[in-house]
C-alpha cells in the first residue's frame with residue numbers, strides 16, 4: 001500500500017503533470033501557429049494591440065458569471081457551469097491535502113483552502129455535474145448534440161471529485177478510494193490535452209481569437225466600445 | 230459518375246455557359262444532374278487539409294455540445310425548436326463529418342450539406358456571439374460553402390451569381406456600357422428638377438468615388454439618381470468608375486473565393502486608377518461585407534483595408550447630417566412610428582449601429598428600437614443569399630417570422646432598411662404575412678425631407 005501510494009504520488013504524478021502542462025503548451029503552440037491571417041481574414045499583426053485588447057475583453061466577459069447575453073439567457077445552465085468550474089479549478093489547485101504532497105515533493109506549496117470550503121466546492125462540482133448530465137438527457141436541443149464521448153468527458157472530470165470526496169469523508173474502504181482518486185486524477189491530467197478537456201487551454205485561444213476578430217476586422221474601430229458580448 | 234453538362238465542378242467563365250445555365254428554368258436539369266454528380270474525395274480532403282487550420286479544427290473539436298447556441302438562431306426559433314436546426318448540430322453533421330471522415334463522403338451527403346449550408350443558415354454570425362467558446366458557426370458555414378462550391382454542390386442561383394461576377398464583373402448582366410448609359414440617362418432625367426446635377430464618370434482625384442449594387446442600375450435606376458441628388462445637395466465632388474462600380478459579391482454567398490478576389494480587385498483597381506479621397510458604398514450590407522470587410526483580404530492586402538478609406542452609406546449620411554451639409558426640414562420629419570433594421574453585415578460585423586441611430590435622431594420623431602437590436606439583432610431572414618434561392622423559398626418564408634414578430638412588437642408602421650437584402654426580406658414578409666407595414670431605404674426618405682437651398686432649385690422660366 002505504501003509503495004503503491006509513493007509510486008502514485010511520486011513518479012506517476014510527475015509524469016501526469018508533465019504530460020498535462022507539456023500537452024497544453026503544445027496545444028497552445030499549435031493553435032497559434034495554425035492561425036492564418038489570409039484564411040481567417042483577420043490582420044492580426046498590424047492591429048495587434050487593438051486585437052489583444054479585444055481578446056482580453058472577450059475572455060474576461062465570459063468568465064464573469066452572468067457577464068454576457070448568453071449566460072443571462074441561460075440562467076440555470078450558467079449557474080451549473082460556474083458552480084461546476086469553480087470547484088473544478090480551485091479544489092485541485094488549493095486543496096489542503098494536495099498542498100501536503102506539493103510541500104513534500106517541491107518543498108513549497110500554495111495557500112490551502114479550509115477543508116469546509118473545499119468540501120462545499122467539491123459537492124458543488126458534483127451536483128452541477130449531475131445537473132449538466134440531467135440537462136443533456138432532458139433537453140432535445142442538447143440531446144441531439146450529445147455523444148457518448150461527452151458523457152465520458154463528464155465522468156472523467158467528475159471521477160476525481162467523487163472518489164476524492166469519499167476518501168476525504170473517510171468512507172468505508174478509505175485506502176481504495178484514495179488510490180482510485182489519485183489514479184482518476186492522473187488519468188484526467190494525462191488525457192486532458194488529447195481530448196475536449198484541452199479546452200482548459202484552448203478556451204482562451206478560441207475566445208481570444210474571436211475577440212481579436214471582432215476588434216480588428218469586425219467593427220472594433222467603429223463600435224466605440226468593446227463588442228457587447 | 231460523371232460531371233453534368235450544367236452541374237459540375239467548373240465555375241462559369243463564359244457568357245455562353247452562363248446563358249445555357251440560365252435557360253434551364255429554375256435549375257430543373259441542373260438539380261437532376263446534381264444527383265449523379267461524383268464527389269472528388271481526394272480533392273476535398275486535400276482542400277480541407279490546406280484550408281481547415283487550427284481555428285476551425287479547434288472549433289469543431291472543443292464544442293461542448295451544450296446547446297447554448299440553439300435559440301440564438303432564427304431557423305431554430307421558427308421551426309418550433311427543431312433540434313436539427315441547432316447551429317452546432319448543423320455544422321457538426323456537415324463540416325464536422327467531412328473533417329472526421331477525411332473527406333470520404335458521398336453524393337447524398339454533399340446534397341444534404343448543401344441544403345444545410347444554404348437552406349438552414351444565412352451566415353448571420355449571431356450564434357457565434359452566444360457560444361461560450363466563441364465558436365462562430367456562420368464563419369464555418371461560409372467555409373463549408375466554399376468546399377461545396379468547389380465540388381459543384383451549390384444552388385443553381387448561386388452558381389449563376391458567381392458566374393455573373395466572373396463574366397460581367399457584376400452580379401447581374403450589366404456591362405460597363407450599360408452602366409455608363411444608365412448614369413447618363415439618370416443624370417438627364419434628374420437634371421430637369423435639379424439643375425446642374427450630373428453623374429460624373431471616371432473623374433480622377435474626386436472627393437468621393439461611389440460604388441453600387443448592380444440591382445440599382447438594372448432594376449432601380451432611380452436609386453442612382455437619388456444618390457446623385459444627395460451628393461449634389463451636399464456639394465460633394467464625386468464620381469463613379471465605369472469599371473469596378475459593382476460593390477456586391479454574390480460569389481461570397483456562393484463560396485467562390487476566386488470570383489470574390491476578382492470582383493474586389495476590379496473595385497480596388499478603380500480606386501487606384503481614379504484616386505479619390507474617399508470611397509462610399511451604397512445602402513447594401515453584403516456589398517460592404519464583400520468589399521470593405523472581407524474584400525481586402527481576398528485582394529491579399531495585409532492591412533485588411535481597401536486602398537482608400539471606404540465607408541458605408543450610413544456613415545456618410547450621418548456625417549452630412551451632423552455637419553449640416555444636408556439639412557432636414559423639421560416639419561417634414563417622419564411622424565409615424567418607425568423602426569430600423571440592423572443589417573448583420575455592417576452592424577454585428579462592422580460595428581456601425583451608432584451611425585444609423587444618429588441618422589434616426591435627425592429624421593424621425595417616433596423612433597422605436599427592435600428587441601433585440603444592434604449587434605444582437607436577428608437576421609432579416611434573407612441574408613447569405615437565401616432571398617434569391619428558389620429551392621429554399623419555403624424555408625426563407627418561414628424564417629421571416631422572426632423579423633415579422635420583432636417589427637410587430639415595436640408597433641412601427643415604417644421599417645427603415647438601409648440594406649438591399651433586408652429591404653427585400655421585409656418587402657417579402659409584408660407580401661407573405663400582410664402586417665401592414667411600409668419599408669424604405671434611407672435615400673428617398675432623406676430627399677423628401679431635405680431643405681433645398683435656393684441656388685439648387687430650378688429657376689423660374691428655366692423649364693416649361
Ligand code: HEM
Nearest residue numbers: 081085088089132153154157199200203293295297361362
Ligand atoms: C480555466 C479553466 C477552464 C475554462 C476557462 C473552462 C471553460 C469551459 C467552457 C467555456 C465550457 C463550455 C461551457 C458549456 O458547457 O457550454 C466548458 C465545458 C466543460 N468543462 Fe471547462 N473550463 C475550464 C476548466 C475545466 C476543468 C478543470 C474541467 C474538469 C474538471 C472542465 C470540465 C468541463 C466539462 C466536463 C465541460 C462540458 C460540460 C458539459 O457537458 O456541458 N473544465 N469549460
Ligand code: SF4
Nearest residue numbers: 292293295296298360
Ligand atoms: S454554444 Fe458553442 S459549445 Fe455550445 S453547442 Fe453551440 S457551438 Fe458548441
Ligand code: SF4
Nearest residue numbers: 302350351354356367
Ligand atoms: S450564422 Fe445565423 S443562421 Fe447560421 S446557424 Fe448561426 S444563427 Fe443560425
